[in-house]
Amino acid sequence: MDTMRDRFAPVVSRLLDEDPRVAVVLAEIGTDGFAEAARRHPDRVVNVGIREQLLVGAAAGLALTGLRPVVHTFASFLVERPFEQVKLDLGHQDAGAVLVSAAASFDWPAGGYTHMAPGDVALLDTLDGWTVHVPGHPDEAETLLRHAVAAGDDKVYVRLSLQSNGRALPVDGERFHTVREGRSGVVVAVGPMLDAVLAATEGLDVTVLYATTVRPFDGAALHRATGTAGTDVVLVEPYLAGTSTAAANDALSDVPHRVLGLGVGRRELRRYGQLEEHVAAHGLDARSLRGRIGSFVGAAAPA
Amino acid sequence: MSMTNTTLTYTYADLPELMGLMTGDEKHGPAATSTLDVLWVLYDRVLRVSPDGMTDPERDRFLLSKGHGPMAYYAVLAAKGFLPVEWLPGFGSYDSPLGHHPDRTLVPGAEIGSGSLGHGLPIAVGTALGLRAQGLDEPRVWALIGDAELDEGSNHEAIAFAGPAGLDRLHTVVVDNSSATYARPGGIAARFEAAGWSALTVDGRDHEALYTAFTAPHPGRPHVVVAQVEPKSA
Numbered sequence: 001m002d003t004m005r006d007r008f009a010p011v012v013s014r015l016l017d018e019d020p021r022v023a024v025v026l027a028e029i030g031t032d033g034f035a036e037a038a039r040r041h042p043d044r045v046v047n048v049g050i051r052e053q054l055l056v057g058a059a060a061g062l063a064l065t066g067l068r069p070v071v072h073t074f075a076s077f078l079v080e081r082p083f084e085q086v087k088l089d090l091g092h093q094d095a096g097a098v099l100v101s102a103a104a105s106f107d108w109p110a111g112g113y114t115h116m117a118p119g120d121v122a123l124l125d126t127l128d129g130w131t132v133h134v135p136g137h138p139d140e141a142e143t144l145l146r147h148a149v150a151a152g153d154d155k156v157y158v159r160l161s162l163q164s165n166g167r168a169l170p171v172d173g174e175r176f177h178t179v180r181e182g183r184s185g186v187v188v189a190v191g192p193m194l195d196a197v198l199a200a201t202e203g204l205d206v207t208v209l210y211a212t213t214v215r216p217f218d219g220a221a222l223h224r225a226t227g228t229a230g231t232d233v234v235l236v237e238p239y240l241a242g243t244s245t246a247a248a249n250d251a252l253s254d255v256p257h258r259v260l261g262l263g264v265g266r267r268e269l270r271r272y273g274q275l276e277e278h279v280a281a282h283g284l285d286a287r288s289l290r291g292r293i294g295s296f297v298g299a300a301a302p303a
Numbered sequence: 304m305s306m307t308n309t310t311l312t313y314t315y316a317d318l319p320e321l322m323g324l325m326t327g328d329e330k331h332g333p334a335a336t337s338t339l340d341v342l343w344v345l346y347d348r349v350l351r352v353s354p355d356g357m358t359d360p361e362r363d364r365f366l367l368s369k370g371h372g373p374m375a376y377y378a379v380l381a382a383k384g385f386l387p388v389e390w391l392p393g394f395g396s397y398d399s400p401l402g403h404h405p406d407r408t409l410v411p412g413a414e415i416g417s418g419s420l421g422h423g424l425p426i427a428v429g430t431a432l433g434l435r436a437q438g439l440d441e442p443r444v445w446a447l448i449g450d451a452e453l454d455e456g457s458n459h460e461a462i463a464f465a466g467p468a469g470l471d472r473l474h475t476v477v478v479d480n481s482s483a484t485y486a487r488p489g490g491i492a493a494r495f496e497a498a499g500w501s502a503l504t505v506d507g508r509d510h511e512a513l514y515t516a517f518t519a520p521h522p523g524r525p526h527v528v529v530a531q532v533e534p535k536s537a
Contacts, residue, residue: 046432053460054460056425057425058425058426059429060425060429061431064415065429067436085425085457088419093407
């Protein structure tokens with residue numbers, strides 16, 4: 001199967017053809033995919049070299065002239081390294097952009113911690129007005145990329161990953177999707193965590209919600225789900241554990257509830273290896289999840 | 304001069320009094336602010352901007368990157384009719400749009416908000432790219448930075464890109480009041496020149512010299528004017 005990132009350049013190249021407002025800003029990473037588009041639109045495909053502060057600052061300048069910049073590099077270099085540019089040049093200047101990251105939490109484990117960004121969504125949570133899409137399949141990535149670019153002058157983050165579910169679900173760039181209904185807890189699976197969550201909750205009497213747009217957080221869907229499934233809530237996120245715990249608590253502030261936030265651990269593993277090994281090390285494989293989810297919902301609401 | 308009559312035409316000579324409205328001091332000599340003469344010459348003679356043309360895509364863009372000490376900027380914007388003179392006395396207060404660092408969403412005429420150093424020039428690069436991509440060939444882009452602001456590495460990302468990219472609509476004025484802790488004589492222009500920029504160094508208080516440097520041709524290259532003023536510590 002192709003990857004989300006394989007879809008990125010072809011989709012955005014078509015958007016460059018279709019919409020004269022669209023511009024792509026790169027910092028060396030990902031330029032190969034845009035070689036053809038750069039020939040067709042030399043002024044709207046910009047590679048600034050290995051300069052990530054300029055990457056985001058220049059995108060803001062493009063936006064201030066009325067364009068819709070799509071900015072791409074690895075998550076660590078898109079959100080973390082130029083974070084003040086994200087905060088000020090986009091947020092404070094009131095300029096919009098679509099930030100599209102690759103490499104996610106540990107897509108390239110052999111590359112080590114310098115290329116891991118489990119904290120990207122949590123960092124963006126310190127800022128106002130960001131939409132965050134976390135597709136779980138290349139088809140969903142394609143839909144959400146188009147959605148992001150079409151979202152006026154909004155600030156949108158699209159988090160692409162090599163982690164993927166086996167099949168795509170319909171996504172609307174806004175709401176959570178109910179995949180399974182039960183009576184003893186709600187599990188929110190974010191993006192590429194869905195397959196593992198479905199395997200982990202096989203036979204458990206829980207509702208599974210699928211979230212590909214996590215900011216704004218679809219608190220209404222979560223609240224609705226707790227109406228029949230009860231107020232034990234497990235969040236399974238492919239980035240820093242607990243990133244959405246506050247959002248879930250806010251959504252359920254009018255009812256007694258419990259929230260377990262599962263995701264990537266904070267501790268630096270200092271390990272290389274394969275993606276699956278890191279998934280397991282963070283307890284995010286189906287077997288580990290089954291134990292953690294089962295004991296949480298089982299303890300509060302025995303079947 | 305009546306401070307409440309905004310139909311009046313203000314001149315350079317009125318700027319100290321306008322600044323006095325913000326600071327409470329009766330008179331400010333030009334030395335009180337390093338940027339005053341540069342700003343005046345730009346807004347009076349160089350920039351093609353007007354208060355009623357701030358949404359015109361064809362306008363020149365002036366980006367004040369060095370957001371510290373914006374009294375001269377506000378005074379010039381008031382003198383040129385971008386913002387009411389009546390706003391000046393409220394400078395820095397809770398209800399005033401005029402803060403100690405400008406906010407573009409609050410200040411009519413301000414293209415960017417600034418304060419944190421090293422943001423204006425990268426945004427100016429993107430602005431120049433955006434205008435070029437839309438076939439808007441007339442507007443010029445200006446960023447004003449300080450000599451110590453050049454300490455910030457983000458500027459060097461922009462300088463090193465803009466030269467080889469041939470962004471000839473991009474202009475930078477460096478107001479050099481010797482406030483950088485580590486500096487070498489001639490070092491500012493040399494850095495820009497090494498990146499392929501056109502560079503001129505002039506007396507930052509000499510209006511004719513500034514005007515000549517601001518309007519010097521620089522085909523195919525971005526242009527920097529280093530405006531030297533009295534050392535900050537003097």
